[in-house]
Amino acid sequence: MERYSKISTSKWQSQYSEEFKRYVCHDFLTGTLTRREVENKYKIGHSRITHWLKELGFDYSKPSIVSLPSMRKQIANINKEGEKSVLQLKAELEEARLLAEAYRKMIEIAEQEFNIKITKKSNTK
Numbered sequence: 001m002e003r004y005s006k007i008s009t010s011k012w013q014s015q016y017s018e019e020f021k022r023y024v025c026h027d028f029l030t031g032t033l034t035r036r037e038v039e040n041k042y043k044i045g046h047s048r049i050t051h052w053l054k055e056l057g058f059d060y061s062k063p064s065i066v067s068l069p070s071m072r073k074q075i076a077n078i079n080k081e082g083e084k085s086v087l088q089l090k091a092e093l094e095e096a097r098l099l100a101e102a103y104r105k106m107i108e109i110a111e112q113e114f115n116i117k118i119t120k121k122s123n124t125k
Contacts, residue, residue, distance in 0.1 A: 016044070021052045029058070 028038045028049055035049050107118050 016048075022056065024049060025052050025056055025058065028053075 024038065024042050024044065027033075028035060031038070033041065036046075038049060039046060110116075111118050
């Protein structure tokens, strides 16, 4: 990214490139730093960012804290969905336990009726 443009209007004032202005403004608008901290970070003059924001079409005449939407409804929805999924998982677990018990019983009955060993003993090699 090019910091200065090739043509400078004055030797006392730096002419910043359009790309650099947009980058700094974007960093300020999307970041957590204050205007002064961004100006110090990029070593630009005071009120440059405010001027650039106006120049680029952003309305930054009054800095204010942006209010975020209430998260309570979203958290309540997440909790409801979480409860539903927990209940569903418990039901699936119970079904899997019953299925395992049914297979165990089927093997036990088959061993008795056909007089063969299906299950492997734990101490065999």
